[in-house]
Amino acid sequence: MQQVLDVLIISTKAFFGPLAVFYALMAIGLNVHFGYTGLLNFGQIGFAMLGGFGIAISVTTYGLPFAVGVLVGLLAAVLFALLLGLPTLRLRADYLAIVTIAAAEILRLLFRSVSATPITGATRGLSGFSGDFYALSPFETSARYTILGARWSGRELWVVSVGWTLVALGCLAVWLLMRSPWGRVIKAIREDEDAARSLGKNVYAYKMQSLILGGIFGALGGMIYALATSSANPDQYQSANTFLAYAALILGGTARVLGPVIGAMIFWFLLAFTESGLVELTGADGIIPPEILSSTDVAQIRFVLVGLGLMTLLIFRPQGIFGDRREVMLDAR
Amino acid sequence: MPAEFSMRTSPLRDVASQVGVAKPDPAIVVDDVTRTFGGLVAVQVEHLEFQRGCITGLIGPNGAGKTTLFNLLTGFDQANSGRWTFDGKPLAKLPPHRVARLGVVRTFQLTKALSRLSVLDNMMLGATGQRGESMWRALLPGMWRGQEREVEDRANELLERFKLDTKRADFAGTLSGGQRKLLEMARALMSQPKVVMLDEPMAGVNPALTQSLLEHVKDLREQGMTVVFVEHDMDVVRDISDWVVVMAAGKVIAESPPESISHNKEVVDAYLGAHHDAPLTVEEEDKVLAEAEAVIRAERAAQAEALDAAAREPL
Ligand SMILES: Nc1ncnc2c1ncn2[C@@H]1O[C@H](COP(=O)(O)OP(=O)(O)OP(=O)(O)O)[C@@H](O)[C@H]1O
Numbered sequence: 001m002q003q004v005l006d007v008l009i010i011s012t013k014a015f016f017g018p019l020a021v022f023y024a025l026m027a028i029g030l031n032v033h034f035g036y037t038g039l040l041n042f043g044q045i046g047f048a049m050l051g052g053f054g055i056a057i058s059v060t061t062y063g064l065p066f067a068v069g070v071l072v073g074l075l076a077a078v079l080f081a082l083l084l085g086l087p088t089l090r091l092r093a094d095y096l097a098i099v100t101i102a103a104a105e106i107l108r109l110l111f112r113s114v115s116a117t118p119i120t121g122a123t124r125g126l127s128g129f130s131g132d133f134y135a136l137s138p139f140e141t142s143a144r145y146t147i148l149g150a151r152w153s154g155r156e157l158w159v160v161s162v163g164w165t166l167v168a169l170g171c172l173a174v175w176l177l178m179r180s181p182w183g184r185v186i187k188a189i190r191e192d193e194d195a196a197r198s199l200g201k202n203v204y205a206y207k208m209q210s211l212i213l214g215g216i217f218g219a220l221g222g223m224i225y226a227l228a229t230s231s232a233n234p235d236q237y238q239s240a241n242t243f244l245a246y247a248a249l250i251l252g253g254t255a256r257v258l259g260p261v262i263g264a265m266i267f268w269f270l271l272a273f274t275e276s277g278l279v280e281l282t283g284a285d286g287i288i289p290p291e292i293l294s295s296t297d298v299a300q301i302r303f304v305l306v307g308l309g310l311m312t313l314l315i316f317r318p319q320g321i322f323g324d325r326r327e328v329m330l331d332a333r
Numbered sequence: 334m335p336a337e338f339s340m341r342t343s344p345l346r347d348v349a350s351q352v353g354v355a356k357p358d359p360a361i362v363v364d365d366v367t368r369t370f371g372g373l374v375a376v377q378v379e380h381l382e383f384q385r386g387c388i389t390g391l392i393g394p395n396g397a398g399k400t401t402l403f404n405l406l407t408g409f410d411q412a413n414s415g416r417w418t419f420d421g422k423p424l425a426k427l428p429p430h431r432v433a434r435l436g437v438v439r440t441f442q443l444t445k446a447l448s449r450l451s452v453l454d455n456m457m458l459g460a461t462g463q464r465g466e467s468m469w470r471a472l473l474p475g476m477w478r479g480q481e482r483e484v485e486d487r488a489n490e491l492l493e494r495f496k497l498d499t500k501r502a503d504f505a506g507t508l509s510g511g512q513r514k515l516l517e518m519a520r521a522l523m524s525q526p527k528v529v530m531l532d533e534p535m536a537g538v539n540p541a542l543t544q545s546l547l548e549h550v551k552d553l554r555e556q557g558m559t560v561v562f563v564e565h566d567m568d569v570v571r572d573i574s575d576w577v578v579v580m581a582a583g584k585v586i587a588e589s590p591p592e593s594i595s596h597n598k599e600v601v602d603a604y605l606g607a608h609h610d611a612p613l614t615v616e617e618e619d620k621v622l623a624e625a626e627a628v629i630r631a632e633r634a635a636q637a638e639a640l641d642a643a644a645r646e647p648l
C-alpha cells in the first residue's frame with residue numbers, strides 16, 4: 001500500500017513539475033501553429049533552445065542582467081520565426097515542416113560545435129545564469145516544502161510557480177485571440193487558405209504572426225527548462241522533444257485552449273507513473289523477475305508503454321481528451 | 334412598377350455583337366492576356382470588357398479557360414503576359430487579397446467551405462474592415478464587440494435569404510454540395526463587393542432554389558453590382574444575363590446579347606465540334622480532290638523548273 005502511495009506521490013509531482021511546464025508551453029505554441037493555423041512546425045525545440053540559450057549566453061557569456069537575457073531569448077525566437085517563415089510560408093504546408101526540423105537540428109549542431117565553445121560552451125554547455133532568477137524567489141531556496149506528500153525544494157517551487165503562471169497567461173492570451181475575429185481568420189487559413197485570400201485576408205501575414213506567437217511560447221518553455229536545470233546544453237534540445245510535445249498536444253486535444261496543458265500534465269504523470277511503478281515492480285521485493293525486465297530497462301520501456309497507451313487512446317478517442325469528435329469525423333466525408 | 338421592371342432596358346442594347354467590342358461603362362477591362370501551361374494555351378484574350386452594373390454570362394465548353402481567366406483576374410494565377418484593370422486601376426500582379434479588398438470577389442467552382450468553422454463563422458469571415466482582425470486589437474474585445482454584432486446581424490440576414498438560417502450553428506463541413514455553393518455565394522456577398530465573379534454558382538443546386546438564386550443575382554444587379562458568372566445551363570444564361578461572352582480553347586470567340594448567342598455560327602461550331610465530324614458532301618469531296626491535284630501539279634512544275642535552271646547553268 002505504501003508503495004502504491006509512493007508511486008502516486010512521485011507521479012503527482014511530475015504532473016505539476018518543471019518538465020510538464022516545459023512541454024505545456026511548447027505544446028501551447030504548437031497548438032497555435034498546428035491546431036489553429038494548420039502550420040506544421042517540427043522545429044519547436046529550436047525555439048526552446050533559443051529561449052534557454054538566450055538567457056544563458058547573455059548572462060554567463062556576456063555578463064548581462066537576467067532581464068536582458070529574457071528579452072534576447074524572445075527576440076531570437078521572433079527572428080528565428082521570420083527566418084523560417086519568410087521563404088516557406090508562401091509554399092505548401094509540408095515545406096515548412098521540412099525546413100523547421102532541419103533548422104532546429106542545424107541550430108543545435110551549430111551550438112554544440114567546437115568553434116562555438118567561447119559562446120555556447122559547446123557540448124559542455126553553460127551554467128551559472130539562474131542566480132538572479134532564484135534571487136527573486138519568495139520561497140526559501142534551501143528549504144523543503146511538503147505538498148500532497150511530495151517534497152519540493154524552494155527552487156523547484158519557484159520555477160513551477162513562475163512556469164504555471166506563464167502557462168495560465170498563455171492560455172488566457174490564446175483564449176482571447178481565438179474567440180476574436182483574428183482567431184477566425186487563423187482558423188479559416190487552417191481550413192482553406194485560398195478561401196481566406198478570396199475574402200481579402202492577407203494569409204501570409206497571418207501565418208507569420210501565428211508562427212511568431214507559437215515560437216515565443218516555445219522560447220518561454222525553453223527558458224523554464226534551462227532555469228529549472230540551471231544549465232543550458234545543446235544536447236538537451238533534441239528534436240525528439242518536439243514530437244513529445246506533439247504527443248502531449250494530441251493527447252489533450254488540438255485547437256482547444258487547455259488541450260496542450262492537460263495533455264502535457266497527463267503525459268508526464270503517465271511517464272512518471274509507469275517509471276516509478278515499474279521501478280517498484282522490478283525492485284528487490286518486486287514481483288517482476290529481472291529475467292523478464294531488469295530495472296535498467298525501465299527508463300526505455302516506460303516510453304513503450306505510454307506510446308501504447310497513446311495509440312489506444314487515439315483509436316477510441318481520436319479527438320484527444322478535450323477535442324470535439326464531430327470535428328474529427330468531418331474529414332471522413 | 335413590375336411592368337417597368339420587366340421592361341428594363343439594358344445599357345448594352347446598342348453594342349454590336351462582336352468580339353472585343355467596347356462597352357459604354359466597363360468595370361473590368363482585359364488586354365492581351367495569355368496563360369499557357371506547357372504547350373497548352375489555356376487563355377489568350379486580346380480585348381474584353383465587362384460592363385458595370387450588368388450581369389455577364391461566361392460560357393464555353395469544358396476546358397475553354399473560363400476558370401483560368403477567373404483565376405488570373407482575381408490574382409490566384411499568374412498570367413504569362415497582359416494587363417487588366419478594375420475601375421481603371423491595374424490589377425495585374427496584385428495578390429488575391431488585394432484584389433478582393435478592391436471589391437472584386439470570386440467564388441470557386443470546387444467549393445471551399447471552411448469545414449471546421451460554423452456556417453455563421455464562415456459568413457462572418459467574409460466581412461471586410463474588421464477591427465478585431467488585427468492581433469493586438471483582438472486581445473481587447475471592447476474594440477471590436479460592437480462591430481462584431483453588426484457583422485453577425487448582416488450574416489444572419491443573408492443566411493435567411495439563402496435558406497441556410499437553420500444551419501447557422503452547424504459545421505460547414507456537414508453541409509451538402511448544393512448548400513456549400515449557397516454558402517460560398519452568401520459569404521462572398523458579406524464583403525459587399527463591387528464585382529462578383531461566380532464560377533458555376535448553380536451547379537448542383539435544385540431547380541426551385543435556382544429560381545430564387547437567380548432572383549437574388551438580379552437583385553445584386555439592381556444594387557449596382559457587376560456580376561460575371563460561368564454557367565453551363567443555357568436556360569439560366571438566357572434568363573438573367575445582359576450579355577454573354579463565349580470562350581473556346583482559351584479565346585473569346587463570340588460576344589452578344591443572350592437572345593442571339595445561339596444563332597452564332599462560331600458558337601455552334603465550338604459546342605458541336607465544327608466541321609471535323611460532319612460527313613463530306615460530294616462537292617466538298619471534289620473540292621478536296623481538286624486541291625490535292627493542284628498541289629501535285631505545282632510541285633511537278635517546280636521540279637521541272639529546277640532541272641531547267643540546272644541545265645542552263647554554265648559548266
Ligand atoms: N494548373 C494547371 N496546370 C495545367 N493545365 C491546366 C491548369 N489549370 C488549367 N489547365 C488547363 O487549362 C485549360 C482550361 O482550364 P479551365 O479550368 O480554365 O477550363 P474551364 O473553362 O473552366 O472548364 P470547365 O467548364 O470544365 O470548368 C484546360 O485544358 C486545363 O487542362
Ligand SMILES: [Mg+2]
Binds near residue numbers: 399
Ligand atoms: Mg471551370
